[in-house]
Amino acid sequence: MAEQRRLAVVMSAFAVAMKARADRLQPRDVDQMRDLSIRILEKGEGLRNAITAFAFAYGRHRRDPEALAFLGEDLLRAVQRDLRPEPIDLHRRDIHG
Numbered sequence: 001m002a003e004q005r006r007l008a009v010v011m012s013a014f015a016v017a018m019k020a021r022a023d024r025l026q027p028r029d030v031d032q033m034r035d036l037s038i039r040i041l042e043k044g045e046g047l048r049n050a051i052t053a054f055a056f057a058y059g060r061h062r063r064d065p066e067a068l069a070f071l072g073e074d075l076l077r078a079v080q081r082d083l084r085p086e087p088i089d090l091h092r093r094d095i096h097g
Contacts, residue, residue, distance in 0.1 A: 005040045012036050013051055013079050020058075020072030023065040030058050050078030 012033040019025040034055040041048035054075045061067035 009033075009037050009040050009047065009051075010079055010082060013047065013054075013075055016054070017072040017075040017079060020054075020068045020075065023068060025058070025062075025068060025072075027058075027062070030055050047078055047082040050075055 016025065016029050016033045019029060034051055037048045037051040041051075054071055057071050058068070061071065
């Protein structure tokens with residue numbers, strides 16, 4: 001259940017990032033994404049921080065398609081980082097140095 005809720009945040013962030021890149025983003029999309037991330041993700045998580053930063057920047061740049069495309073790229077990278085699996089045996093120095 002928790003994984004499904006987290007996936008809802010990831011999908012919302014992905015949709016917002018793509019809409020920002022295509023200059024099709026609406027304020028309600030950003031509000032819904034931010035509210036969902038606050039309810040589901042823990043404080044300090046990378047994706048939640050990226051979503052909060054995006055929402056803040058959106059308020060200043062919402063009429064600038066170029067800036068929105070740049071912000072959308074940043075949010076998309078945050079989504080990709082969040083979906084990346086943790087390396088196996090990350091604690092092992094003989095493998096990861």
